[in-house]
Amino acid sequence: MPTTLKWPLITKQNPKSLIAESYKGLRTNIDFSRLDARVKSIMVTSAALGEGKSTTVANLAIAYAETGRSVLIVDGDLRNPAMHKIFNVSNDKGLSNVLFNTAELEKNIQQSRTMNLSVLTSGPVPPNPSEILGSRQMEALMDEVKSQYDLVILDTPPILPFTDAQVATPLCDGVVLVIKAGGESRKDIAKAMSSLEFVGAQLLGAVLNQANRKTLASAYHEQ
Template structure:
């Protein structure tokens, strides 16, 4: 099995007592409160623009959920720049795209990770038509199967304003968490991303702010349930 050597340690795993790990647990708790009106089984984590920390957030959030004893699946649906197989040091020879193109079954593609209770469905081969695959009937059937198989499924997608992939997936899931880099992203881009998600009737649960100056916020991640225009 081919494995990447680009290990990317997750702070919730290597240092679970750190303030940042506690911030991820707080984020997890806030999201669990969103389940009151409607079960949260399929959660999309995305951002408005690249380099806002969405992948770091979804990876650590997946670990935080697994640490509660839940059965968790992390899906790398960023079919343009996938990284989960690097982070978790797994193979990417068989993944999401292989399921969606009929080359593999779910049982063949889902892999164990070193985190107890956390499994990974990597991206698989990068396809020429990511949006079409993610919007296919096969994707609908896959999400229905995963909903019944795990306590929670966390899905990493490309940024909302870059391509349509996040909208396509979010419209099929129970909720969306929008990750925002407070230092670099302009407010209008965040509002535009939220409006794009709402246009496809995605359920925006809230915003996770990262890189918030320590003088303004503690912990590292803050959670808000509104983005006002």
């Protein structure tokens, strides 16, 4: 994706921009990544912190919702949740409450301002995020929402510092890895991909985020 985003939801606020078109292109690439069946659930993670994965989740979800498909974002980043901030909705209750049986799922799924797009925020940050994402309750929740929506996008913490993404991999049909241009080294990116492959992840694609023309030119000429 080119340059730093001026708005987190640029796919909605400036739909004809080159950045918005990049997210639509990502949507198309994901749709054609599997010939056997339509992708129903996507996990989005990054190699490290600050790569822009949550912004990618939000804009990709909007790109899908605009095709008429019903889309649900599940904020599974129970360490540093961002969806309630991006969509300006309440996070008093959310995923963690539902999993601990202190709130009902249906009553805590919130509608965004984009038609066909709903959000299940993280809820209060728990002390054991990886155990929660790997629980039977989380598996049951994902099965339930996948039966109700055309597409579920799960936002998870970065893969190198935490195990959460690896634990959550079986919950989704495939994974999108977000990489910040000029960020992590090739060695760390390779390590992140190896970690996903180790747990049998179906890698749907990698997003080069916050890239500019100079960065892309350097990458092209690099041996």
